[in-house]
Amino acid sequence: xxxxxxxxxxxxxxxxxxxxxxxxxxxxxxxxxxxxxxxxxxxxxxxxxxxxxxxxxxxxxxxxxxxxxxxxxxxxxxxxxxxxxxxxxxxxxxxxxxxxxxxxxxxxxxxxxxxxxxxxxxxxxxxxxxxxxxxxxxxxxxxxxxxxxxxxxxxxxxxxxxxxxxxxxxxxxxxxxxxxxxxxxxxxxxxxxxxxxxxxxxxxxxxxxxxxxxxxxxxxxxxxxxxxxxxxxxxxxxxxxxxxxxxxxxxxxxxxxxxxxxxxxxxxxxxxxxxxxxxxxxxxxxxxxxxxxxxxxxxxxxxxxxxxxxxxxxxxxxxxxxxxxxxxxxxxxxxxxxxxxxxxxxxxxxxxxxxxxxxxxxxxxxxxxxxxxxxxxxxxx
Numbered sequence: 001x002x003x004x005x006x007x008x009x010x011x012x013x014x015x016x017x018x019x020x021x022x023x024x025x026x027x028x029x030x031x032x033x034x035x036x037x038x039x040x041x042x043x044x045x046x047x048x049x050x051x052x053x054x055x056x057x058x059x060x061x062x063x064x065x066x067x068x069x070x071x072x073x074x075x076x077x078x079x080x081x082x083x084x085x086x087x088x089x090x091x092x093x094x095x096x097x098x099x100x101x102x103x104x105x106x107x108x109x110x111x112x113x114x115x116x117x118x119x120x121x122x123x124x125x126x127x128x129x130x131x132x133x134x135x136x137x138x139x140x141x142x143x144x145x146x147x148x149x150x151x152x153x154x155x156x157x158x159x160x161x162x163x164x165x166x167x168x169x170x171x172x173x174x175x176x177x178x179x180x181x182x183x184x185x186x187x188x189x190x191x192x193x194x195x196x197x198x199x200x201x202x203x204x205x206x207x208x209x210x211x212x213x214x215x216x217x218x219x220x221x222x223x224x225x226x227x228x229x230x231x232x233x234x235x236x237x238x239x240x241x242x243x244x245x246x247x248x249x250x251x252x253x254x255x256x257x258x259x260x261x262x263x264x265x266x267x268x269x270x271x272x273x274x275x276x277x278x279x280x281x282x283x284x285x286x287x288x289x290x291x292x293x294x295x296x297x298x299x300x301x302x303x304x305x306x307x308x309x310x311x312x313x314x315x316x317x318x319x320x321x322x323x324x325x326x327x328x329x330x331x332x333x334x335x336x337x338x339x340x341x342x343x344x345x346x347x348x349x350x351x352x353x354x355x356x357x358x359x360x361x362x363x364x365x366x367x368x369x370x371x372x373x374x375x376x377x378x379x380x381x
Contacts, residue, residue: 017032018030018032018036018037019031019032019037023037023039023049024037024039024040024041024049024050025049025050025051026041026042026045026050026051026053027041027042027045027050028040028041028042028045028049028050043059044056044059044060055076055077056070056077057069057070057077057244057248058248061244061245061248061324062076062077062079063077063079063092064077064079064080064092065079065081065092065093065094065325065326065327066079066080066081066082066085066094066239066245066324066325066327067079067080067081067082067241067242067244067245068080068244068245069242069244079091079092080242081094082094082101082102082103082239082240082327083101083102084096084097084098084100084101084102085097085101094327099231100231100232100233100235100236101236101239102164102236102237102238102239102240102327103237103238103239103327103328103329104236104326104327104328144259144274144276145163145186145233145234145235145236146162146163146236146237146238146319146321146328146330147160147161147162147163147187147259147260147274147318147319148160148161148162148163148169148171148183148184148185148187149161149183149184149187149190149261149274150169150171150175150180150183150202150223150317151180151181151182151183151184152178152179152180152181153179153181153182157184157190157261157314158175158178158180158314159171159172159175159180159314159316159317159318160259160260160261160262160314160315160316160317160318160319160334161183161223161317161318161319162237162238162318162319162321162330162333163185163229163235163236163237163238164237164238164240164330164359165237165363166228166229166231166237167224167225167227167228167229168222168223168224168225168363169183169222169223169225170220170221170222170223170319170330170333170352170359171220171221171222171223171317171318171333172219172220172221172316172317172333172334172335172350173207173208173211173218173219173220173221174211174213174216174219174316174335174336175221175316175317176205176207176221177213180202180205180223181201181202182199182200182201182202183199183200183202183223183225184197184198184199185197185198185199185200185229185234185235186198186232186234186235187274188273188274189272189273190261190272190273190274191272194234195234196232196233196234196235197234198229198230198235200225200226200227200229201225201226201227202223202224202225202226203224203225203226204223204224204366205221205222205223205224206221206222206223206224206362206366207221208220208221208355208358215293215294215296216299216335216336216348217294217296217298217299218298218350218355219298219299219333219335219336219350220333220350220352220355220359221317222359222362222363224366238319238321238328238329238330239327239328239329239330240329240330240352240356240359240360241329241330241331241352241353241356242356243353243356245324245329246329246331246351246352246353246356247353249322249324249329249331250281250300250322250331250332250351250353251281252281252282252283253280253281254280254281254322255278255279255280255281255322256278256279256281256302256320256321256322256331256332257276257277257278257279257319257320257321257322257323258276258277258279258302258311258315258318258319258320258332258334258347258349259274259275259276259277259315259318259319260274260275260311260314260315260316260318260334261273261274261275261314261315262311262312262313262314262315262316262318263312263313263314263315263340264312270314271314277309277311279302279303279304279309279320279347280302280303280304281300281301281302282300282301282302282303282346284300284301286301286346287299287300287301287346287348290305290344290345290346291338291345291346291348293338295348297351297354298350298351298354298355299335299348299349299350299351300332300348300349300351301346301347301348301349302320302332302346302347302349303345303346303347304346305343305344305345305346306343306344311334311337311340311347312337312340313340315334316334316335316336317333317334318333318334319332319333319334320332320333320334320349330352331351331352331353332349332350332351332352333349333350333352334347334349335348335349335350336348
């Protein structure tokens with residue numbers, strides 16, 4: 001006590017203020033406390049100077065590149081990786097172990113084609129720039145190794161889907177109110193075969209048992225293909241998130257990409273070529289306020305109120321994918337909307353994270369070659 005008094009007195013006499021240079025980091029606010037400083041830290045940081053990040057999945061996904069699970073009793077987080085990846089010794093990063101893992105499509109382009117991933121950087125980290133070419137929205141032809149076109153027996157495509165494993169496609173339940181015969185994968189021009197395109201018969205369709213045909217609640221279906229796809233530059237699945245990552249990637253104002261062969265304008269013609277659009281996720285409150293229709297917890301909205309870009313009829317069942325730290329995850333299914341890109345209206349999507357257990361249980365029960373679930377307990381998978 002005797003030694004501390006002159007320090008305080010000196011500070012007050014000569015005007016020394018420990019907060020003048022702000023010793024707090026990571027956005028901490030410096031305050032004076034009995035002649036010393038005290039840092040008021042943002043929720044995701046702690047420590048004397050806010051130097052340590054809180055290890056919880058809700059803050060920057062716990063530092064995990066893919067899957068994250070909170071440890072019991074505040075013991076930190078456990079990271080994990082999707083199939084086709086292994087966890088690196090740092091306990092956070094994932095590196096691919098196969099040539100064409102999920103979510104890492106590297107499309108071999110031919111003249112006049114674009115990859116879905118060109119000019120789209122929509123990662124969800126706070127410091128990442130959300131960039132895209134607005135001229136590409138629903139007017140730009142694109143190649144996408146995960147998008148699937150669902151066709152009738154006469155070859156006419158009428159809905160989209162997303163490849164999520166070698167023999168399974170995710171789509172919208174309402175698409176199967178009419179008969180589906182086969183799918184094309186690696187498709188670009190729906191009117192003629194493309195290099196690398198695969199056509200595979202549909203073996204069986206599984207509509208979610210709680211699908212409501214009036215409200216479109218639980219608008220999700222699984223399609224079992226008659227044979228596995230051959231993975232390659234034009235055919236590779238999107239990654240499925242876990243429950244936490246699905247919620248984390250669908251926060252307000254974060255971005256995803258929808259794609260399909262649907263109408264290019266309301267009451268117009270469908271697109272001959274696969275097209276894409278980058279869209280922001282909208283808050284649940286804003287979504288509900290934009291419509292008189294029922295918005296359930298199994299839905300989310302994305303898009304703009306007045307920007308003239310949206311998914312449209314014929315895109316139903318197609319993907320809403322989000323790029324997180326270099327990997328594309330399927331977080332939504334194109335479900336419904338009021339007209340297309342109408343003023344004051346958003347597009348409505350199925351919230352896929354609410355159906356992950358049903359999807360995985362269905363696939364594991366019926367898939368002749370089931371993939372194991374990712375193990376979040378191991379340091380190397």
